[in-house]
Amino acid sequence: QSVLTQPPSVSAAPGQKVTISCAGSSSNIGNTYVSWYQQLPGTAPKLLIYDNNKRPSGIPDRFSGSKSGTSATLGITGLQTGDEADYYCGTWDSSLSAVVFGGGTKLTVL
Amino acid sequence: DVQLVQSGAEVKKPGESLRISCKGSGYSFTTYWISWVRQMPGKGLEWMGRIDPTDSYSNYSPSFQGHVTISADKSISTAYLQWSSLKASDTAMYYCATYAPSSTWYSFDYWGQGTLVTVSS
Numbered sequence: 001q002s003v004l005t006q007p008p009s010v011s012a013a014p015g016q017k018v019t020i021s022c023a024g025s026s027s028n029i030g031n032t033y034v035s036w037y038q039q040l041p042g043t044a045p046k047l048l049i050y051d052n053n054k055r056p057s058g059i060p061d062r063f064s065g066s067k068s069g070t071s072a073t074l075g076i077t078g079l080q081t082g083d084e085a086d087y088y089c090g091t092w093d094s095s096l097s098a099v100v101f102g103g104g105t106k107l108t109v110l
Numbered sequence: 111d112v113q114l115v116q117s118g119a120e121v122k123k124p125g126e127s128l129r130i131s132c133k134g135s136g137y138s139f140t141t142y143w144i145s146w147v148r149q150m151p152g153k154g155l156e157w158m159g160r161i162d163p164t165d166s167y168s169n170y171s172p173s174f175q176g177h178v179t180i181s182a183d184k185s186i187s188t189a190y191l192q193w194s195s196l197k198a199s200d201t202a203m204y205y206c207a208t209y210a211p212s213s214t215w216y217s218f219d220y221w222g223q224g225t226l227v228t229v230s231s
Binding site: 002032033035037039044045046047050051054056086088090091092096097098099100101102103104 | 145147154155156157160169171172173205207210212213214216217218219221222223224
């Protein structure tokens with residue numbers, strides 16, 4: 001059972017938009033920054049979003065992040081088949097004194 | 111460019127010891143903490159702990175405290191993850207990771223390629 005709760009899977013058609021939620025608590029999302037990662041099959045995770053809504057250099061603006069209270073959301077517009085991957089949220093949990101991740105969401109582009 | 115290069119895949123028997131490595135290059139190794147992340151087969155990401163290569167101070171997730179040891183040798187820009195007695199349940203992919211100057215330390219911009227550890231009798 002992960003500290004951060006994500007839907008196991010989401011799907012959408014090419015060109016459409018999808019959102020992935022990440023629910024936490026006041027000891028994690030509610031009081032610190034959230035990051036989002038993309039993990040393509042057989043590869044290491046890749047940072048998509050940091051500090052809730054910032055994109056590292058090279059990440060297209062099709063990817064966006066937001067946070068409200070104890071939840072965060074990753075948005076992906078203009079879906080491409082290459083976006084099929086597992087997506088994870090992550091943050092610091094002050095109660096556990098540990099970095100915590102969501103259980104991951106598998107995105108299928110139909 | 112920042113690079114983290116990990117040691118190769120390992121196959122071990124239960125009860126054996128193991129140390130895997132993560133070598134940093136393209137940046138000042140002592141500037142940024144290194145974290146280790148576990149991914150069991152078909153499962154999600156789990157943060158194990160981190161080390162400050164400057165003084166080798168480390169802290170661990172409660173889930174991993176006492177089960178592994180994280181260390182570093184700043185003279186060769188290398189961090190390590192070590193087990194004294196492996197179990198079958200340690201079978202997983204292990205990643206090292208670090209962050210960029212503009213990020214918080216728990217936002218991982220750079221990842222190693224992963225080291226697959228298989229523990230089987």
